[in-house]
Structure formats: C-alpha cells, structure tokens
Amino acid sequence: MANIKHPCIPFQEDHPMRQVNFRMRARRLALIDRAALNAWNCNPVKRSVNLAPQSTCQLVSCRVNKCTLDARDFGSWQGAKTPCGRLHTRRSNAAKSLKDPQMMCGYLRDRTLGESGMRKVALAGLLAALAGKVQAHDLMSLDDVMAAFGWDFKATEIEAQKVADGLHVFFGIGGNIAVSIGGDGVLIVDDQFPQMMPKIKAKIAELGGGNIDFAVNTHWHFDHAEGNLALGPEGSWLVAQANSRAMMAKANVINLVAMRYAQQAYPQEAWPAITFNDAMQFHFNDEQVDLLHFGPAHTTGDTAVFFRGSNAVHLGDVFNNAGYPFIDADNGGTLDGMIRFCAAVLAEIDENATVIPGHGPVTDRQALADYIDMLQTVRGRIRSLMDAGADLEAALAAKPTAEFDEAYGDPANFINRAFTSLGKQEE
Numbered sequence: 449m450a451n452i453k454h455p456c457i458p459f460q461e462d463h464p465m466r467q468v469n470f471r472m473r474a475r476r477l478a479l480i481d482r483a484a485l486n487a488w489n490c491n492p493v494k495r496s497v498n499l500a501p502q503s504t505c506q507l508v509s510c511r512v513n514k515c516t517l518d519a520r521d522f523g524s525w526q527g528a529k530t531p532c533g534r535l536h537t538r539r540s541n542a543a544k545s546l547k548d549p550q551m552m553c554g555y556l557r558d559r560t561l562g563e564s565g566m567r568k569v570a571l572a573g574l575l576a577a578l579a580g581k582v583q584a585h586d587l588m589s590l591d592d593v594m595a596a597f598g599w600d601f602k603a604t605e606i607e608a609q610k611v612a613d614g615l616h617v618f619f620g621i622g623g624n625i626a627v628s629i630g631g632d633g634v635l636i637v638d639d640q641f642p643q644m645m646p647k648i649k650a651k652i653a654e655l656g657g658g659n660i661d662f663a664v665n666t667h668w669h670f671d672h673a674e675g676n677l678a679l680g681p682e683g684s685w686l687v688a689q690a691n692s693r694a695m696m697a698k699a700n701v702i703n704l705v706a707m708r709y710a711q712q713a714y715p716q717e718a719w720p721a722i723t724f725n726d727a728m729q730f731h732f733n734d735e736q737v738d739l740l741h742f743g744p745a746h747t748t749g750d751t752a753v754f755f756r757g758s759n760a761v762h763l764g765d766v767f768n769n770a771g772y773p774f775i776d777a778d779n780g781g782t783l784d785g786m787i788r789f790c791a792a793v794l795a796e797i798d799e800n801a802t803v804i805p806g807h808g809p810v811t812d813r814q815a816l817a818d819y820i821d822m823l824q825t826v827r828g829r830i831r832s833l834m835d836a837g838a839d840l841e842a843a844l845a846a847k848p849t850a851e852f853d854e855a856y857g858d859p860a861n862f863i864n865r866a867f868t869s870l871g872k873q874e875e
C-alpha cells in the first residue's frame with residue numbers, strides 16, 4: 449500500500465493556521481471514508497500531514513507519501529480523480545463539506561485569534577462542516593470523536609493565558625480551564641481529559657501551584673469533565689451543580705446532530721462529591737468565587753463561576769466563542785435557557801470583566817452581550833417560522849442566522865438544536 453497516495457486538505461504556507469495540528473484534517477478524511485483509510489493501512493492519528501510551501505490555499509503535501517492534491521478536486525471528486533481511486537464512497541459528503549475548498553482558511557482568516565483560539569474555531573468549523581454528514585444513528589465513542597476531530601493528546605500542549613494575578617486560562621483539548629493558584633491552593637474550572645492531566649499539572653507547577661485541591665465542572669459533558677476520571681481517584685474535591693453529578697452517574701447520548709456521542713457513566717470516584725442547586729461560594733486565594741446556576745441552558749446542570757476579586761467569569765458551554773453554540777436539547781438544554789443564563793451572567797458583571805467561554809478565546813462583556821443579541825434575534829426568527837407552521841427543513845431554508853454566519857460559521861447544527869428545543873417547550 450506504500451505507493452497509494454494520501455489526499456489532503458487546502459492550506460497556505462504563510463497562513464496563521466499553519467501551526468495548528470494538521471492531523472485534524474486527515475481525520476476529516478477518516479470520516480469521509482474510514483474503511484478506505486483502513487484499506488490504506490493508514491492511521492491518520494499517527495501520521496502528521498506536512499504543509500506544502502505552495503502559496504495558495506489549494507495545495508498541501510503529505511509527509512507520508514510526499515503527494516499533493518489540488519483540493520479543488522474534492523468538490524467534484526470521482527473515484528478516478530482521487531490519488532488512490534478509493535475515497536469515493538461518500539463523495540457527496542466530501543463534496544458538500546468541501547464545496548468551498550477555502551472554507552477553512554477563509555473562515556479563520558477573518559478572526560484575530562491566538563493560535564489556541566484558532567484551534568477552537570477550527571474545531572467548531574469542523575463540527576459545522578460535519579453537519580449532517582454522518583448518519584444520525586452513528587453512535588460515537590471517545591475514540592471516534594478523537595478521530596473525527598483529530599484530537600491528539602500527545603501532540604497537544606497546554607497553553608496558558610493570565611487573566612489576573614493568580615488566575616489563568618488553560619487551552620488544550622476540550623473546554624477552556626480556569627485556574628486559580630494562590631495561598632490556599634489550586635482550584636480549577638473544568639478539567640478536559642485524563643490524558644491531558646499530566647500536562648495540566650505541569651503547567652500549574654510552572655505557575656507556582658501544587659496539587660489540584662478543587663475541580664469545578666461547569667457541566668457534565670466529556671470535554672469538560674472527563675478529567676474527573678483522573679482527579680477523583682487522586683483526591684481532588686470535585687464540585688458541580690447537582691444535575692451534572694446525576695448525569696455523570698449514568699450513561700447519556702449527546703446528540704450533536706452531525707453525530708451522536710455515547711458518554712459512558714463515570715465511576716463513582718469521578719462524580720462530584722460536592723454539589724449545589726442554585727448557588728455556592730468559595731472563599732479561596734483571597735477572593736470570593738461564586739458558583740451560580742441559572743436553570744437549564746446548554747444542559748440542565750450548567751454553572752457560571754465568578755471570580756469576584758479577579759473580575760472574571762467562566763460560563764462553560766453556555767457561551768461558545770468559537771462559532772455557534774451547541775444546545776444539548778435531547779438532554780434538557782434549551783435556547784431560551786441559554787439566553788436567560790447569559791443575560792443573568794451579564795447582569796452580574798461590569799464592562800471591565802474578563803469573560804471566559806467554554807470554547808474559543810477569552811473575551812469581554814461586550815462579546816457576551818453581542819452573543820446574547822445574536823441568540824435573541826435568531827430565536828425570534830425561528831419562533832416566527834414555527835408559528836407560521838415551518839418544519840425544521842423550512843426553518844433551515846429560511847436562513848434565520850444569515851447575517852451571523854460569516855462570524856459564526858455553518859449554522860445547521862445550531863438551528864437544528866434551537867428548533868428542537870423550542871419545539872420541546874411546546875410539548
């Protein structure tokens with residue numbers, strides 16, 4: 449199989465995204481046709497794709513087979529046109545997601561984000577690109593999701609951004625982590641994955657911290673709470689809203705529209721030992737830390753964590769700053785709840801506050817206000833469409849997000865979940 453070439457994805461040598469792990473794109477191929485990749489004896493996790501020196505977004509090369517592919521060919525792919533002649537079974541999917549070969553680059557170019565921020569955007573873009581491309585009955589495991597997103601625990605380093613004295617945000621794989629380090633010890637908000645924990649701890653040590661005393665989960669989704677599997681057994685105190693603990697104690701299916709993820713029940717030692725319903729306070733590292741729950745939003749167990757002294761708040765996935773948000777509508781999340789939750793947070797902070805989203809770069813109060821405006825506008829339009837009898841397809845066709853798409857990306861998943869959650873409220 450050594451002579452079979454490896455098709456790649458468009459890229460530009462001098463593009464700021466070039467630092468981003470390219471395996472993600474190879475992974476997209478895995479979704480296009482995993483069987484074909486297997487037939488190549490090709491495991492894209494282990495093969496990094498090298499960037500070509502071409503000056504346009506059209507060509508990339510592959511370190512494995514030194515091949516290049518004009519990505520424009522993706523859009524009209526026929527078996528005969530691919531380097532290997534194999535990757536054609538889901539051609540229509542490939543054609544749709546790659547109909548604009550510059551999509552990924554163009555989408556990112558408009559944003560002035562740091563590298564880690566761009567990586568989050570890239571993930572969001574990838575998710576969007578996958579909308580509807582995977583059959584809804586494909587139930588995915590963590591391995592599948594890692595493959596789909598090209599998550600590489602080994603290759604990804606933790607990057608830290610200081611937001612105040614003793615308060616940092618860590619970017620790695622999964623949700624953003626807020627890290628408070630000081631005289632009382634270490635408190636983190638969200639904990640990504642056990643595989644990232646040695647790197648998270650190393651970064652904490654680098655910043656002068658010791659063991660993780662408390663880990664707060666903004667909610668139960670795996671990309672924010674899977675690190676509990678490492679921290680619980682080690683004796684860190686795990687903290688979450690009571691509904692999130694209940695969700696972690698059982699198996700759940702997260703319907704991401706493009707895929708359905710099967711999150712397994714966590715063992716008891718990974719369940720939050722400390723829970724609350726509406727509010728809890730820490731007095732830690734010389735500041736008051738408020739944990740507030742404002743009802744169902746992204747899930748039924750969301751927490752906003754306010755570092756009052758640092759004037760910063762972590763909203764988990766209720767605020768996504770890397771594209772349209774996901775609403776876990778099949779597990780009780782609602783668009784109206786997201787709006788309510790964000791508005792409640794907005795009322796708690798001033799214009800100088802640092803706002804930490806679940807994904808995407810750290811931002812400010814104005815960005816949260818703009819996000820709420822977007823949610824409200826889209827909500828109003830979808831509601832009107834529904835009142836006029838539109839089904840989901842008609843709602844999608846009406847493009848209720850049109851003017852936001854350039855900034856937020858592909859809206860299909862968001863509209864789907866928003867429509868679903870509004871429909872459930874009628875039931």
Ligand SMILES: [Zn+2]
Nearest residue numbers: 623671765806
């Ligand atoms: Zn998340």
Ligand SMILES: [Zn+2]
Nearest residue numbers: 667669746765
């Ligand atoms: Zn989430």
